[in-house]
Amino acid sequence: DIEDKPAQKIDGEDDSGLTEEEVVLSNAIAEGPDAEKALQRAALILRLREGMNSLSRVLKSIEKHQGAVCHLETRPNQSDNNQLDALVKVEMTRVSLLQLIKSLRQSSSLEHCTLIGEDNISAKNPWFPRHASDLDNCNHLMTKYEPDLDMNHPGFADKEYRARRKEIAEIAFAYKYGDPIPYIQYTETETKTWGSVFNTVLELMPKHACSEYCRVFKMLQEEDIFTPDRIPQLEEMSNFLKRHTGFSLRPAAGLLTARDFLASLAFRIFQSTQYVRHKNTPYHTPEPDCIHELLGHMPLLADPSFAQFSQEIGLASLGASDAEIEKLSTVYWFTVEFGLCKESGVVKAYGAGLLSAYGELLHALSDKPELRPFEPAVTAVQPYQDQEYQPIYFVAESFDDMKDKFRRWVSAMSRPFEVRFNPHTGRVEVLDSV
Ligand code: HBI
């Protein structure tokens, strides 16, 4: 029986029955907070010697280790039809999973048992960009809210809008590292949409935006980059950012995958869309557009402390597991996009999704939503809304405090290596931590 076999030492493995790599991965995660109680998903490939009989023993064993089977597939083994290959996805605690694998490996029912993946564990040698030029490969789009595919997009039925949106997206697809960002001749309609949003931001900003935002906004006005009658070009904005924090821009064709989008931040590069939202909905857009990027994101990317925070989210994302990318992306959502902060006891907005959309800005600062203190471990698992106003916002004490808390939380991630950005070479260096 699977459970009753005494522990045996297997050649080439230590006495836990796990391979060296599995031990390394498990140690990395076992140190995180709540590691003992947290349920993890894992996939196992099994070769069963006695077909369904062996399978029932395996399932009993999973149950004994308090695991839940989320998915099961079997097929006859191709070279030996008496044996069955099985793919089992389980959800259980880390410690139980390790015990389960150990007992399965010692069982006579199984030819072998391989752990093929876990949502929560980063791969040992994943590919990720090491230099800003590698970002030419990091422009994968999410097809969620594009006008061609989303019936609720305000531009869905507008052929002319879709053609214009596509023309500008093509520029982003063709862009390569080192190119100047192509100049866009914005139309009168697009400029008018910009002007409407610009003027509402101008009106609400003194009362509701954080001081860092207001400070940079004023500089942008003084340099004539921010005016109501002209949409700033990404190239001039990129040059402005370079002078203040070393951030720069590259054009993006639409909503990028979280992994690609976050990776660019590691190099102090922000992938910015260049098209303008539909004229019928000047105060709302389902996908990011350049009005959101320019009015929402750019001012704070010119603030040194905020720029540093943004880069650190980016660095944390390099080579992270899918589950960790999801958490980082949620932290990004509740900070960079929808963050609130305190200023001499008064709550102000710093999130780009608030500062570029006055409806949600007023909602966030009204007494309707719930405000909670920013705490990365909590914030990272808070479900969020991308269709309506958020019911919950997180309030930071300051950018520096936010960074401190974030750093402490990130240090418990599962990556079996550390990364560091070398500003002299512009390269991300990988330091083995195990
Ligand atoms: N892509 N172009 C673009 N702009 C964003 O602001 C953006 C993105 N992809 C993902 C994303 N933001 C965030 O919601 C997080 O998932 C990182």
Ligand code: FE
């Ligand atoms: Fe954004």
